[in-house]
Amino acid sequence: MHLIRNALDHGIEPPAERELANKPAQGTLRLSARQRGSQMIVTIEDDGRGISPDRVREAALSAMSDRDTLELIFAPGFSTSLVVTETSGRGVGLDVVRSNVQAMGGSVRVDSRPGQGTRFELTLPLTLAITKVLIVGVGVGKFAFPAATVEQLIEVRTSDLQRQDGHFRLRLGEANVPMLRLSSLLGMTTEPNGASALPVVILGDVDRMIGLAVDSLIDEQDVVIKPLGSLLAGVSFLSGGAILANGDIALALDSGALLREAQRIIIGITAKPETSSIQPRLDRGVRGSS
Numbered sequence: 001m002h003l004i005r006n007a008l009d010h011g012i013e014p015p016a017e018r019e020l021a022n023k024p025a026q027g028t029l030r031l032s033a034r035q036r037g038s039q040m041i042v043t044i045e046d047d048g049r050g051i052s053p054d055r056v057r058e059a060a061l062s063a064m065s066d067r068d069t070l071e072l073i074f075a076p077g078f079s080t081s082l083v084v085t086e087t088s089g090r091g092v093g094l095d096v097v098r099s100n101v102q103a104m105g106g107s108v109r110v111d112s113r114p115g116q117g118t119r120f121e122l123t124l125p126l127t128l129a130i131t132k133v134l135i136v137g138v139g140v141g142k143f144a145f146p147a148a149t150v151e152q153l154i155e156v157r158t159s160d161l162q163r164q165d166g167h168f169r170l171r172l173g174e175a176n177v178p179m180l181r182l183s184s185l186l187g188m189t190t191e192p193n194g195a196s197a198l199p200v201v202i203l204g205d206v207d208r209m210i211g212l213a214v215d216s217l218i219d220e221q222d223v224v225i226k227p228l229g230s231l232l233a234g235v236s237f238l239s240g241g242a243i244l245a246n247g248d249i250a251l252a253l254d255s256g257a258l259l260r261e262a263q264r265i266i267i268g269i270t271a272k273p274e275t276s277s278i279q280p281r282l283d284r285g286v287r288g289s290s
Contacts, residue, residue, distance in 0.1 A: 002097050003044045003120050004029065011048030011118050021115060023047070038125065038227050039106075045119040051112035070110055074098040097122075131225050133242065135250055136201065137216035138183050142250040144242055145201060147220060149255035151209060152202040167266060170200070170211055177202065178266045179211040185258060185265075186237060203259050210262040221245055225252045237261070 012018075012027030019025055030045045051070060074094045101108045106124040133144035134153070152172075161168040161179060168179040179200070183189070198213040223242035232238065240252040 002094065004031070006094070007044060007046040007048065007118065011046040011050070013049050017049075021049075040124045042122040042124065043119065044122075045117060047117040050114040050116055050118050051110070052114055070112060074108075130222050131252075132220065132222050133225075133250070133252065134201065134220050135218040135244065136182070136199070136214040137218055138186065138214055139188055141188070142218065142244070142248055143182070143186075143214075144223065144225075144250040144252045145203075145255055146252075149203060150201055151204060153217060154200050154202065154211075155197045156200045156211070156213070157197045172202070172209070172211075175209055177209045177211045178262070179213060180262050180265065182212040182214050182258075185212070185261060203255050203262075208259070208263065210259055210266075212258070212262070219244075223250075 007029050012029065013021070013023075015025035018027065028047045030043070032045075033040060033042045035041075053070065074097070098108050101122055101124065104124055106122060108123070109121045110118065111121075112118040132147040134147050134150050135142055135144050137143075154172075156170055156179075161170055163169075164176075170177045170179050182201070199215070199217045200211045200213050203210050203212065221244060223244065225240040225242050227240050228235065228238060237254050237257050238251050239254040242250050242252055244250055
């Protein structure tokens with residue numbers, strides 16, 4: 001929030017000043033995040049006036065290189081604002097940003113081009129990312145879907161499933177949704193639970209949906225996803241692990257990879273149902289649950 005306030009108050013110029021600089025009257029502030037390995041990169045970037053190294057030197061009463069000078073903006077109590085406003089200029093902010101990011105094991109970097117804009121990049125350990133997940137049971141294991149990737153949760157009776165082109169489908173509104181068992185995708189062998197209905201997690205969107213049958217729906221929680229150790233690194237469809245509120249461990253699923261693999265399987269079954277390796281497992285799973 002400190003960085004966003006600074007961008008609005010210090011960085012983006014008034015419309016008249018922007019027009020004199022041949023810029024659109026309306027400024028742009030971009031906030032983005034991406035994953036890089038085991039790190040989360042958060043970027044705040046504006047197209048404003050940029051940070052003037054000369055103004056920073058004047059405020060610091062020191063002559064330094066441009067790169068070293070830009071680092072001064074993180075000093076406690078330092079501000080280039082001549083007017084104290086509710087938004088900025090109080091001498092606090094960027095030093096708080098740096099100290100808090102460093103306390104979390106991360107780092108902050110600033111790049112600025114006078115007259116063109118400023119970019120702050122926060123690098124944080126991915127283990128700090130809190131994610132809302134849907135926890136499901138498959139066999140004796142617990143797995144977590146990122147809640148944002150789940151389209152619907154439904155309970156399906158096996159009598160509602162229709163066999164088409166060598167696989168099962170479920171009519172869901174106007175969509176004809178292919179069905180698979182999550183255990184089959186994960187290569188797990190599970191015992192039938194004898195239930196007359198299957199809990200089903202619907203992934204995807206209106207253009208491409210897949211139904212994944214699970215043994216049970218357990219809970220929805222906010223968890224910290226941690227990277228898997230080297231022993232499990234590279235295991236298909238897993239993006240990490242989480243310790244649940246009761247101390248149990250759940251493996252976090254990569255919904256995008258599951259969706260892509262399920263679609264690949266469905267296309268393969270449709271093209272060559274007699275040679276599909278997934279079909280016998282699907283048959284056993286669905287029949288065993290009826």
